[in-house]
Amino acid sequence: MIRLGIAAESSGDATLITGLVDRVLLDEHDWVTDDTLDDYRVWGGLRFEPFLDLHNARDEAKRRRLRIHGHFGGEPGEADAQMFRAVLLLFLAEDTVPEVVVISRDLDGDEDRAKGFEQAVADKSWPFPVVPALARPEIEAFELLAWRPETEAETKALAAARQRLGFCPTRSPERLTSKKPTDPKDAKTVKQSLCDEDNRWEEAWRRADLRTLQEAGEGCGLARLLLEARKALNPSAL
Numbered sequence: 001m002i003r004l005g006i007a008a009e010s011s012g013d014a015t016l017i018t019g020l021v022d023r024v025l026l027d028e029h030d031w032v033t034d035d036t037l038d039d040y041r042v043w044g045g046l047r048f049e050p051f052l053d054l055h056n057a058r059d060e061a062k063r064r065r066l067r068i069h070g071h072f073g074g075e076p077g078e079a080d081a082q083m084f085r086a087v088l089l090l091f092l093a094e095d096t097v098p099e100v101v102v103i104s105r106d107l108d109g110d111e112d113r114a115k116g117f118e119q120a121v122a123d124k125s126w127p128f129p130v131v132p133a134l135a136r137p138e139i140e141a142f143e144l145l146a147w148r149p150e151t152e153a154e155t156k157a158l159a160a161a162r163q164r165l166g167f168c169p170t171r172s173p174e175r176l177t178s179k180k181p182t183d184p185k186d187a188k189t190v191k192q193s194l195c196d197e198d199n200r201w202e203e204a205w206r207r208a209d210l211r212t213l214q215e216a217g218e219g220c221g222l223a224r225l226l227l228e229a230r231k232a233l234n235p236s237a238l
Contacts, residue, residue, distance in 0.1 A: 004042040005098035005128070007052040007087045009106065014051035016142065016205065017104045017133045017225070018043045023210060046090055054083060054105060061086035064093065072119035079112035080105065084120035088130065098167040100232045102131040105136035107221070108178045129232035133225045137208075140187040141173035141220035143201050144209040147194065157194045165190070174219035 004021070008014040025041060026032055032040045045052030046060070061068045080082075084103065100161045114134050119129045122141050135141050141198050147170055149155040161170050167175055169190045177186040183189070195201065202207045210226060217223035 001039070002100075003042050003096055003098045004041055005052070005091045005094075005101040006043050006045065006104070007054055007057065007091075007101070008104040008133075009054050011051065013104050013139050014043075016202075017102060018051075018223065019202075019206060020222075021102055021131070021233070023206070023230045024226060025233050027210060028230060028233050029235060033053055041170050046094065052087060052090065054087065054103075057083050057086040057090060061090055064090070066090065066093065072123050075119070078116035080121055081109055081116035081119045085123055087122060088124070088126060091128070092126065098128055100131060101126075101128050102133060102229070104133035104139065105135070106178060107134055107136050109137050110221070127172060129228070131225065131228045131232050132221070135219045136174040136220050137176055137178035138187050140178075140191045141176065142217070142222045142225075143205055144170050144173040144176075144187065144191060144194075145217050145220055145222055146205040146213060147201060149194075149206065150200075161190055162194060169194075169214070172219065174221075 004018075004231060006014050006018055008017060022037060022041075026034070026037065029040070044050060045129060058062065066086065068089065071077070072085075074082055077155050088101065089102060091098055103117070104190055105113060105117070114132075117132055117134060133139075149158050156166075165175075169176060169187075174207045175185070175189065177185045178187050180186060181189055191201070214223045214226045217226070
């Protein structure tokens, strides 16, 4: 059985990212089906946790006396670099080291977080591929990119959002923001204005064509997630 490590900011984020990566796995491994997927791979955080909470990674690494401070290639760490280093060291210290590690993080308009991720990944020769799910501005952008209106009400809501924003939030979700709910461009607010049924959003990303998402998702970070997941999960790489 393949062990896949997942680090995320919340259980909801972990569900979305692992679900997308599972779809890539099924696409790459044509002998695995939805019915046999759970017999082929297992997702998890540390020990028996369903995911590693990014917010706890540094404290947990310190508790285990793992060295997370210090420079990266002789340079000071960018935003989140130590947190990402902590995540990778924690997975490395597991009794069963995962074959692949996926890290989900909202960039929230701070590109230094992406630089910090790159520093942490380049810090060591890790025994596992590290797949980035770095969302611009936040993970709702991935959901928006996959969503399409299915009812008259949803079609009208999307048209109103396009007029209000000056661009289509389901085509260019990276142009949204994530820090102020009162901002008309706030990704969560825009998502809620289009559809308030959680199951519709999950249905959308579970059904959307992966290659279409990869072609359209460069700006928001989804394309890189799918591309790097495909490389890491290719049968020849495992």
